Amino acid sequence: MIAAYEIEKLPQGYYAKSGTVLKRKDSLKEGQSLLLFLRDLGPRWVSAPGAASGKSRFGGATEPMMWGEYTLYQSPRFLYLKEAEVREDFIALRSEPRKLIAALEFYRRMSQVVITAHESDQLLRVLWSAMTLLRDGAPAQAAEFRYNWRLLNALGLAPSLQNCVKCGSRFDGGASWSEDGLVCGRCSGGEPAISEADLLELAEAAQLPYEKFLTWSQADIRNNLFDKHVKKLLTFFREIR
Numbered sequence: 001m002i003a004a005y006e007i008e009k010l011p012q013g014y015y016a017k018s019g020t021v022l023k024r025k026d027s028l029k030e031g032q033s034l035l036l037f038l039r040d041l042g043p044r045w046v047s048a049p050g051a052a053s054g055k056s057r058f059g060g061a062t063e064p065m066m067w068g069e070y071t072l073y074q075s076p077r078f079l080y081l082k083e084a085e086v087r088e089d090f091i092a093l094r095s096e097p098r099k100l101i102a103a104l105e106f107y108r109r110m111s112q113v114v115i116t117a118h119e120s121d122q123l124l125r126v127l128w129s130a131m132t133l134l135r136d137g138a139p140a141q142a143a144e145f146r147y148n149w150r151l152l153n154a155l156g157l158a159p160s161l162q163n164c165v166k167c168g169s170r171f172d173g174g175a176s177w178s179e180d181g182l183v184c185g186r187c188s189g190g191e192p193a194i195s196e197a198d199l200l201e202l203a204e205a206a207q208l209p210y211e212k213f214l215t216w217s218q219a220d221i222r223n224n225l226f227d228k229h230v231k232k233l234l235t236f237f238r239e240i241r
C-alpha cells in the first residue's frame with residue numbers, strides 16, 4: 001500500500017512556477033483555496049484571497065483545469081497566491097462533452113494520487129500530455145486508457161502489457177486479467193480472454209510515443225475496447241490510500 005507523505009512547508013519568500021489548478025474550494029469566510037500542482041513544488045494548497053468575489057484579480061487562472069504561471073508567497077503560516085497568468089485554458093474541450101468528462105476524470109484521479117507521489121514532475125507531465133492529446137484530436141477512450149496506464153506506471157503500479165505477471169513469459173497468444181495483472185494462457189489454464197490483436201492495441205495506446213499515438217489514435221481504432229479495459233486498469237489504483 002502506498003501512503004500519503006508529508007509535504008514540507010516552503011521557506012518564507014516568493015516562488016514563481018508553472019502548473020495547473022487541480023481543485024478549488026470556495027468558502028465565504030476564508031475565500032478561495034486552490035490545490036495547485038506545480039513544477040518542482042508538487043501539489044500545494046494555496047489561499048487566493050479575493051479570488052472568489054465577482055471580479056477576481058486572478059481572472060480565469062484560478063479555474064480548475066487551467067494551466068498557467070503562478071506566483072506564490074510563503075508567509076510564516078500560509079502560502080498565498082499573489083499573481084496568476086493563464087498559459088493554456090483548454091477551452092476547446094468544454095464544447096466536447098465526452099472529452100470534458102475524460103479531462104475531469106484525469107483531474108479527479110490526479111488529485112487522489114498526487115499526494116502519494118514523490119516523483120510529482122513526472123505525474124505533471126503525464127497530465128499535461130493527456131490534456132494536450134485530447135485537445136489535439138485523440139479520442140477520449142484511448143486517451144483515458146493511456147493516461148491511467150501511464151499514471152499507474154509512474155507510481156510503479158501498472159500491469160505489464162507484454163509479460164505474464166505469474167511466470168514472466170512474453171505474451172504470444174493473448175492474455176487474461178487476474179487480480180495481480182495480466183496472465184498468459186498457461187497460467188490462467190484456459191483460453192485467453194483478450195486476443196493477441198486486442199492486447200497489442202492496448203499496448204500501443206499505453207506506450208506509443210506522443211506523436212505516433214496521436215496519428216494512430218485518429219485512425220481506425222475501437223473505442224469500446226478501451227472502455228472495457230480501462231475499468232480493469234482502474235482497479236490497480238486500489239493500492240493507494
Ligand SMILES: [Zn+2]
Nearest residue numbers: 164167184187
Ligand atoms: Zn504465465
